Amino acid sequence: TLLRIGTEHGAAVVEVGTNHPGELAPLVRMVQPKYGLITSIGREHLEFFGDVAGAAQEEGWLAELLPADGKLFIGVGEWTERIARRTRATVVWATPKLEFRTHLLGRHQRLNVALAVAVARELGLSDDQIQKGLDRCKPAKMRLELWEAKGVQVLDDSYNANADSMLAALETLMELPSRGRKAAILGDMAELGEQAEAAHAEVGKRVGELGIDLLIAVGKYAAVTAKGARNAEQFPDVESACKAVPKLIRAGDLVLLKASRAMRLDRIGEILKNTSFSDSKVAT
Numbered sequence: 001t002l003l004r005i006g007t008e009h010g011a012a013v014v015e016v017g018t019n020h021p022g023e024l025a026p027l028v029r030m031v032q033p034k035y036g037l038i039t040s041i042g043r044e045h046l047e048f049f050g051d052v053a054g055a056a057q058e059e060g061w062l063a064e065l066l067p068a069d070g071k072l073f074i075g076v077g078e079w080t081e082r083i084a085r086r087t088r089a090t091v092v093w094a095t096p097k098l099e100f101r102t103h104l105l106g107r108h109q110r111l112n113v114a115l116a117v118a119v120a121r122e123l124g125l126s127d128d129q130i131q132k133g134l135d136r137c138k139p140a141k142m143r144l145e146l147w148e149a150k151g152v153q154v155l156d157d158s159y160n161a162n163a164d165s166m167l168a169a170l171e172t173l174m175e176l177p178s179r180g181r182k183a184a185i186l187g188d189m190a191e192l193g194e195q196a197e198a199a200h201a202e203v204g205k206r207v208g209e210l211g212i213d214l215l216i217a218v219g220k221y222a223a224v225t226a227k228g229a230r231n232a233e234q235f236p237d238v239e240s241a242c243k244a245v246p247k248l249i250r251a252g253d254l255v256l257l258k259a260s261r262a263m264r265l266d267r268i269g270e271i272l273k274n275t276s277f278s279d280s281k282v283a284t
Helices: 024-031 052-064 078-084 109-122 127-136 163-175 193-210 222-226 238-248 266-273
Strands: 035-038 071-075 090-094 145-148 153-157 182-186 214-218 232-235 254-258
Touching (some): 035 052, 035 109, 052 071, 071 078, 163 182, 182 238, 193 222, 222 232, 232 238, 238 266
Parallel strands (some): 153 254, 214 232
Antiparallel strands (some): 145 153
16 A cells, blocks of 8 residues: 555555554554544454453554654543553544534444544545545445345445444444344354453343344354344354355345354355345234
């Protein structure tokens, strides 16, 4: 990406990510950004970071390495406030209390949009220009992407998952309208270390609390996740789930797909795309 930046470019947006301690600082030094943006601090890659504090410590290198004449765009929160104290740059606290339209699904996207708006305003864009940009911004593939299959709707968030994003996806599922049932097909969340079982149990409990009509749990922790749901089926792997899904899903259902990337839950998405549910009875 950096080698493709030319004199014709006025700005470059570069994502730097990490899943192990010590990875972020070299990337930030390579990019040498003037502005930094931290979207959230959550329960991710805990197998390697240990806890959220470890993740925040690593993410904070972006703030620490910004120049004094730069700016750090960040949302309000316990961990972000700690990170903000590590920077020499001016801190811009983003607020989701804005009036902009977006095609992105989920309440958690409000902060992401607010941060993008704050950066765009800093770069001199008007609110009209920002709204036009937001109008062109569609969900990325397999990231809360809503698509129609043959008789069902699929909320495809199968690209990746951690405990916080899983809970956010479940909330989004319940906020969307459907002709039939709300179903969640959930696979394992990877890299959670010692917190893996507790995190999967938390997700299953939330499925039950939200009143989701059907949970299809897949993977090593399927039984742990299924325990908290009102109506659940469990499968040890994606292959066995693929065989059962056409019999479990009905016409009119809204189906959430979510798991860590290693689960390859998108294979179930392909089954949903290629199965006709139009002749089935819509659940009432």
